[in-house]
Structure formats: structure tokens, C-alpha cells
Amino acid sequence: MxxxxxxxxxxxxxxxxxxxxxxxxxxxxxxxxxxxxxxxxxxxxxxxxxxxxxxxxxxxxxxxxxxxxxxxxxxxxxxxxxxxxxxxxxxxxxxxxxxxxxxxxxxxxxxxxxxxxxxxxxxxxxxxxxxxxxxxxxxxRGKYNFKVIRHVLYYEDLPAAFDGFRITQISDIHSGSFDDAAKIEYAVDLINEQETDLLLFTGDIVNTVAEEMDDWIDTFKRIKTPKYGKYSVLGNHDYGEYVTWNSQEEKDANFEAIKEVHTKIDFNLLLNDSTFVEKDGERIAVIGVENWGHNFKKAGDLKKASEKVAKEDFKVLLSHDPSHWEYEVKKHSDHYHLTLSGHTHGFQFGIEIPGFVRWSPVQYVYKQWAGMYDEMGRYLNVNRGFGFHAFPGRVGIWPEITVIELRKGSNGKGT
Structure with missing residues (x-):
């Protein structure tokens, strides 16, 4: 007391x-x-x-x-x-x-x-x-005020077959916080409306335990599988480290169940692993690391995840915590072209008026906290999150579905 x-x-x-x-x-x-x-x-x-x-x-x-x-x-x-x-x-x-x-x-x-x-x-x-x-x-209202945020990224070394390739990213579902099934159904419909080529989820499917997804499996299973698949990674909340377990075996069982949730909703979970998306004889690499956070769990192993990937391959990296990009990825000699993260939720509180003001308390903790960032032709998108956690609302920072179009051409970006 x-x-x-x-x-x-x-x-x-x-x-x-x-x-x-x-x-x-x-x-x-x-x-x-x-x-x-x-x-x-x-x-x-x-x-x-x-x-x-x-x-x-x-x-x-x-x-x-x-x-x-x-x-x-x-x-x-x-x-x-x-x-x-x-x-x-x-x-x-x-x-x-x-x-x-x-x-x-x-x-x-x-x-x-x-x-x-x-x-x-x-x-x-x-x-x-x-x-x-x-x-x-x-x-x-705000916690279910879903927004579709669009970006167009240009790369000179993008394989020609992938010019115009569309990627949809969602992040931070936090299913244990949901309290309105109709709003979640609407958000799933909104995802499906994007007619994307590839769908990627960047972690935190639950708050704590796998059972939180039990009532939502059928809902998220409705997300269409695009032609080039659905892939996912884990976030810091997916390891069950914010509760006290009766035994290590119970914690391990929960972790296995969380990994199985991804399979149940037809996502291919990448655990420090990679895969290739092939189109018209060309390919891009999709690399997924486990959670790596500067102030959180460091289970991610970029070297292991990239073992099958050549230095010259075009790379899309899934890494839940944006601090990974800041501390390890953005200056890596293997040149990771696009990194997709989440984690911050934009603090679920802030002010964003395009062209005028962009502020949230989380910016004092994370250098990259929401939206698209670039350095030397390497891009990071920090998704503002699909769900919510800790505070049951969102003020000025709305839940996000990101659509990124890859284009071949001079380095640059558009939104």
C-alpha cells in the first residue's frame, strides 16, 4: 500500500x-x-x-x-x-x-x-x-476511427517486375482491448478493400495471453490472402512477459499458442527468418525478425533472419520496434530498403495537422514514432497501430492501415 x-x-x-x-x-x-x-x-x-x-x-x-x-x-x-x-x-x-x-x-x-x-x-x-x-x-469514437494512410516510394534498384507493387501493413492489433465487434468487422472490410499484392503484420496480436484472440479468429481470418501472401512477426506483448506465470511451462505454452494464432488467421509467421516473393522471374525478400527493442526484449536476430538473402536483393524488413531501425538497421551494410514497424501507437495521443504541426509525447522517447522516415534511400514506416492498449481511446492519433506502393525510379517518396 x-x-x-x-x-x-x-x-x-x-x-x-x-x-x-x-x-x-x-x-x-x-x-x-x-x-x-x-x-x-x-x-x-x-x-x-x-x-x-x-x-x-x-x-x-x-x-x-x-x-x-x-x-x-x-x-x-x-x-x-x-x-x-x-x-x-x-x-x-x-x-x-x-x-x-x-x-x-x-x-x-x-x-x-x-x-x-x-x-x-x-x-x-x-x-x-x-x-x-x-x-x-x-x-x-476515436479508438475505432480507422484511417488508410498511403505512401508511394521510389527505388532505382527495385526489380522492374515490382514497379507498382502494393503492400498493406497493419500492426499492434491488441485483441484483448476490443469491445466493439462491428467496428473490427468494418476495419477488416477496409483492409480487404485495398486490393493489395502483399499483406504484412508487424506484431502485438494480443495484450498478454493467446486466449484474447479466441473470439476474434473468425473475424481476422476474413482478411483476404493477397496473391503474394500474408506474413507477420511478433511484438513485445506476444512473449507473455507482462504477467506472472505459475511456471515456465505455462508461459512457454502461451507463447506457442500465440504463434499458432498467426496460423489460424492464415498468416505466415517469420521468426528470424525470410522468404522471397517472386514475380515475372524477379524477386524481393521479405525478412521478419522477432522483437528487438532498445528498451524492450531483444529476441530479434537480423543476421540469422537474413541468412538466405543476398546483399543485392531488394529487402522488406518486418521489425516491430522502430528503435531497431535506429540502432541497427538503417546503417547496415546490407542495405535494407524498407523497414516496417509499429509498437509506439503514436502514444494514442497527439496532434497531427499535415503541413502545420505534428506532435505526440512519444516523440521524446522514440526518434521515429509515426509515419514514414527515410535516410540515404532507406525507408522506415512506423504504423500507428490497429488497436489500443493501456488507455481505451485515441486522441488525434488514429488507428491506421498503411498502403505502400513501390515504384521504380529516382529515390523519393510521396504520400
Whole structure:
């Protein structure tokens, strides 16, 4: 319980500060009491859920709900505090001036330390309503607001037979978080509408355990197998390392079951292995590594995965974590032409207005966090993810289906 002490104290301080805005706006005691009771109920629920978190089960819909409630209450209050704190700085300065000019000794304490202004509290509440609305939209609509993102990449050394070849990428399914079958069916239809040549999935099919996919096998089995196949790799969540197992045998059994899920939905799972896609007598290599993350599990073995691939082959690499590209792939002497990753989800929170602003907190952790990147003619696409995890919503960073068209020509890209 001690580990909860500091977060609880911080929450109470935030709540106490935010409550000042409510007191300033209204003197109605029932409104004030109602606000405090609601805040207390939410805090109690969140504490109860996380205090009873079962590491043998892992994340559940209850923990997702608790995290949503926590964010819905904390984020707007933090916005309010910024305004109130700014006003308090002014109030302290005025109080200091009054003290130095002796007005404190001539009047009342109220004259010495100015009251909060109702207008500032109203402004703080109004501005705080914006992120609250965004979070609510993200929870009820945004998490299933699937977008098809298209890129055209040009390579001088692309085999001529593959000029115009289309690849569809999906990533980070996280089936254990789904709560709307109709929306997932719609997303599968959207994938099928792309009429792609090759379909690639870049890991994290579950949150924790293989059973999370049991109710979704038939749905994902509906994804059409393109002419040149469906291939996949594992992500960090597919190794069952975020729960406590009764035995190593139980953990190993879950891992085997997760690998079998890929077969059940007609994907060819590449475990540090490669295959060739052949067309009109020419070929490109599809290489799949197990998870390799700078701060996560390093099961990926690029050398082993590329044993059957010649240096001059055109290469498409599947690697779940984009940090792999940054630390090992992009400057590799074997020249991996296109790397497909996921993992970051774009933090499921951010702002993306093409040509104007592109920001997410995850950019302070990952140099490549969403979209297409290139260096020296080597490209990396970081898919924003199909599903969601930890927070049951998406704000400004929408679930993504990526379609990449390969073209033969001078190095360049288009979207």
C-alpha cells in the first residue's frame, strides 16, 4: 500500500487546488459537495482496481476503464491548475506590493491578499473542457476511427517486375482491448478493400495471453490472402512477459499458442527468418525478425533472419520496434530498403495537422514514432497501430492501415 501513498497525496493536492475553481465559480454547497463526492468515488474506484491488479491475469477491461477515468479527471484538472497557479503568482505579487506599501496594516486581510477572480476560474474551466471533450471522443469514437494512410516510394534498384507493387501493413492489433465487434468487422472490410499484392503484420496480436484472440479468429481470418501472401512477426506483448506465470511451462505454452494464432488467421509467421516473393522471374525478400527493442526484449536476430538473402536483393524488413531501425538497421551494410514497424501507437495521443504541426509525447522517447522516415534511400514506416492498449481511446492519433506502393525510379517518396 505504501507505493500508492505518494500518488494519492499528489492526487489530493491536485484535487484541492482544482476545487478552488469550483468554489470561486459557485457558492452553492450542493454543487461543491457533489463535485467532491464524485471525485472521491472516482479516486476510490481507481485505487480499488489497481490495488487489486492481478499480475497472473494482466490488463483487463476493468483496468482500461480505470485508466480512462483517471485521465478524464486528471487532465482537465491539470489544465485548470495552470490558470489558477498563474493567477496565484499575480496574487502573491500584489500581496507583496501591498505589504511593502503598508496597505496590509491599513486594511483587511482581503485587501492584502486579493480574492480569486471568478472570470479566471470560468476561463480555466472552459479551457479544461477542451481536453475533456477530446478524451471522451477518443474513448467513444476515436479508438475505432480507422484511417488508410498511403505512401508511394521510389527505388532505382527495385526489380522492374515490382514497379507498382502494393503492400498493406497493419500492426499492434491488441485483441484483448476490443469491445466493439462491428467496428473490427468494418476495419477488416477496409483492409480487404485495398486490393493489395502483399499483406504484412508487424506484431502485438494480443495484450498478454493467446486466449484474447479466441473470439476474434473468425473475424481476422476474413482478411483476404493477397496473391503474394500474408506474413507477420511478433511484438513485445506476444512473449507473455507482462504477467506472472505459475511456471515456465505455462508461459512457454502461451507463447506457442500465440504463434499458432498467426496460423489460424492464415498468416505466415517469420521468426528470424525470410522468404522471397517472386514475380515475372524477379524477386524481393521479405525478412521478419522477432522483437528487438532498445528498451524492450531483444529476441530479434537480423543476421540469422537474413541468412538466405543476398546483399543485392531488394529487402522488406518486418521489425516491430522502430528503435531497431535506429540502432541497427538503417546503417547496415546490407542495405535494407524498407523497414516496417509499429509498437509506439503514436502514444494514442497527439496532434497531427499535415503541413502545420505534428506532435505526440512519444516523440521524446522514440526518434521515429509515426509515419514514414527515410535516410540515404532507406525507408522506415512506423504504423500507428490497429488497436489500443493501456488507455481505451485515441486522441488525434488514429488507428491506421498503411498502403505502400513501390515504384521504380529516382529515390523519393510521396504520400
Amino acid at each position: 505504501m507505493r500508492w501513498l505518494v500518488p494519492i497525496i499528489l492526487y489530493i493536492l491536485i484535487e484541492t487546488y482544482a476545487y478552488q475553481a469550483i468554489r470561486t465559480i459557485t457558492k452553492n454547497q450542493w454543487v461543491q459537495i457533489g463535485y467532491l463526492v464524485l471525485s472521491l468515488l472516482i479516486l476510490s474506484y481507481v485505487i480499488y482496481i489497481f490495488a487489486n491488479y492481478d499480475r497472473s491475469v494482466g490488463p483487463t477491461k476493468y483496468t482500461l476503464r480505470a485508466s480512462a477515468l483517471l485521465l478524464l479527471t486528471l487532465v482537465p484538472k491539470l489544465i485548470m491548475i495552470l490558470f489558477l497557479f498563474g493567477e496565484d503568482i499575480i496574487r502573491v505579487c500584489v500581496a507583496g506590493y501591498n505589504y511593502l506599501t503598508n496597505t496590509f496594516f491599513e486594511g483587511t486581510a482581503t485587501q492584502y491578499f486579493p480574492d480569486r477572480r471568478k472570470f479566471i476560474s470560468q476561463l480555466a474551466l472552459g479551457v479544461a473542457a477542451i481536453p475533456l471533450g477530446g478524451l471522451l471522443h477518443g474513448i467513444f
